[in-house]
Amino acid sequence: MAKFLTNREENYAKWYNDLVIKADLAENSAVRGCMVIKPYGYAIWENIQAALNKMFKATGHVNAYFPLFIPKSFFSREAAHVKGFAKECAVVTHYRLKNDETGKGIIVDPSARLEEELIIRPTSETIIWNSYKNWIRSYRDLPILINQWANVVRWEMRTRLFLRTAEFLWQEGHTAHATREEAIEETERMINVYAEFAENFMALPVIKGYKSDNEKFAGAIDTYAIEALMQDGKALQSGTSHFLGQNFAKAFDVQFTDRSGRLDYVWATSWGLSTRTIGALIMAHSDNRGLVLPPRLAPLQVVIIPIYNNTGQLPAISGKASEIKIRLEKAGISVKYDDRDNNKPGWKFADYELKGVPIRLAVGPRDLENNSVEIARRDTLEKKTIPADSVYSVIPEMLEEIQKNIYNKALQFRNDNTFIVDDWSEFQNILENQGGFIMAHWDGTAETEEKIKEETKATIRCIPFDAPEEMGRCIYSGKPSERRVLFARAY
């Protein structure tokens, strides 16, 4: 193979990092904790954006853009919020550089100090609710259903490409409502949108549920999340939707006149999904040959590679390949014909496997004679020779099949690695030796949650919406419990 990957079973963390680098998705930059998202990685993000934008629009949302900077004083207005984010804020204090007179080169101009420091947004509730204050007078101004695509900064100390970076890209929805019920309905609607997106586009089965108080968003009444299981048995949270109650409306004094003429504070939600999900996409499906991308998010769905012994054979092959490419593209399929002459077909095969292109076609002189092509799918690595004219029906079907197969494989993996546990030593054992999702009883207290985390590194990923009522005893404290919750070690 052209570019060797670390074996997934040997060192999962290194396998992941190798994969991100060698498949040309992203790399670390010279700025601590900030990544460069390379064109192939960014193309996945653009496909994610396109899919989400459609779903947001279909649920009545519009896009807008708010400032990168948040005055420090805004940040302090919602107590829980500032507590949650204060430790990881990038702070702008000056607005000018100058030439040092003593010859030290370029320095920050001490005379250009800001009166009030500005925080680079780690999330935009405060700056947005300060704007909403001027937009909302009456129930007629509600609901406001706005989404923003933006970069945000959280000064993480230990970073990993896509999964945890100081700067990341995301979308953040911020909605304002006249009633509590409507805001809760919106919070639910958006976690459902994320779950549909994860399942239909990322081919990733997820569990929807409530976060415990310990794990919820700083400033939220309730946080809903979708949780997915990675191949190393760790969980990854792939999208959250928050019911903010009237917390931010109160912090920024946003009141409205309701239908009955009464003044009340506005109800809020916020919800976000970030470039972190690209990390989930990679970790959930890929193998030792490289990425396995679901066709609906793959930047390139089909690659065509010419096979020839001498360049005299190339024109006829290229003619056939171009014909196939043009017709597939008309059907909305993204296709690349790779006729670069500096690498052998075997090298190219390995390279496109590394990059997770769902379908590979190979066309050689014998194919031209027989009017055939060789078709190979990335997920199962199966290949076969088919009549050339059948590609227009075979490929769209195969892309759908791959999408489904990847999902089913991930679902099977999750089912095989979800355990119902009632015994503490079994709980510890599973986490230590194999990982996975554990459904266990919990007494509902933050203390128990903390202790379980200390002893096992596992956290409550969520309290699943569909967890049935079931009396039991807490896995740790033995106190009574009404339903099982989802535990796992997590990214």
Added chain:
Amino acid sequence: MAKFLTNREENYAKWYNDLVIKADLAENSAVRGCMVIKPYGYAIWENIQAALNKMFKATGHVNAYFPLFIPKSFFSREAAHVKGFAKECAVVTHYRLKNDETGKGIIVDPSARLEEELIIRPTSETIIWNSYKNWIRSYRDLPILINQWANVVRWEMRTRLFLRTAEFLWQEGHTAHATREEAIEETERMINVYAEFAENFMALPVIKGYKSDNEKFAGAIDTYAIEALMQDGKALQSGTSHFLGQNFAKAFDVQFTDRSGRLDYVWATSWGLSTRTIGALIMAHSDNRGLVLPPRLAPLQVVIIPIYNNTGQLPAISGKASEIKIRLEKAGISVKYDDRDNNKPGWKFADYELKGVPIRLAVGPRDLENNSVEIARRDTLEKKTIPADSVYSVIPEMLEEIQKNIYNKALQFRNDNTFIVDDWSEFQNILENQGGFIMAHWDGTAETEEKIKEETKATIRCIPFDAPEEMGRCIYSGKPSERRVLFARAY
């Protein structure tokens, strides 16, 4: 009218600001110099992005994303570059907030000072060329044709919505080439892409040309620009493309092995277009009733308004309106049916005129009887009654007509306000009393350019590519000159 605008002829600056606010495009935020781009304004930006992305892709470019932060030391490596941007840099010095122990609330944690300050990117040449250093070894790695959509910050002291803001959105292309010729070709290609975009989408005629040394990008060998004329006789630069030579490759030590095995520095270009162009769009076409938007960038191309005396008439009207809406949308036209009952039709007419929606349809009970609709176009304000079934052919044609008419009007205005001047007092007079583009001779020196600027506030907008060789004498110094250059006061 629902929301009065300041008269354009009375106070152009106030008219512009009113228009941006009242048409709900943008507003100032609580952060000095930073704007909130509201959904209607952002939808224009999304249309600009879609059009440019297509043109960038067609010319072989891909998108990527680089960090928001630039280490201060990077910034200093290209001398002209740092000189140009040092005075307007937002600087991050700390990475944590904390609760003040003496009760002053939330403060910047003095112990969390960065070893090296980070600059919020005002443009990304330095951080990008630092990455390119690792990507380029041989001529086989070239060209690199990357574009980035991003926010940037330049600490402007006097800001105006869209035209000049501390944070703005833009795209920045950064390309790397093996030869000088190829880089110059790319610089030209991209200024042509901008000119086509301006003319075909923004309906804005532009003059392409070279910037003088005074006005070129900090770090460039040559800057090409497109210049447009606004209705108040001032120029607005709407896109620039820079030939950077080997300046950044040398600053970041980016060398490659060429075909002959020789080591050389890489050749570079960069090119950008920002949310500033939305300011140009507004100022070039709009009138005292509000925005006039070119159909190809209008978020909403057609609005349908029901006319009724009693709500009993509404269902039949809504049936007809929905039928029209659905069929137009299938043809790729964006349509809104506004059946809100809290405003009279007259109020709605004025509101959509303010928002610059290119075509308005009105449907009333008499129209249902006659199977007709009233159609009104925003650019000419003409209205007429046409058979309802003809809208599917009339509307696409009319949108094209409006697009062309807006362009022709702007071109006519520019032609009427472009002056060939050989006399200094006439030069001063025109600038003082009517504004416009002035084609005049210039001796080619920075001193003369400076003096003309001091005395008249006019700058050299560009040296047009198509300015014919023509011997003459400098309008200011009387020294010999070989061609006329374009002067104007500018935004």
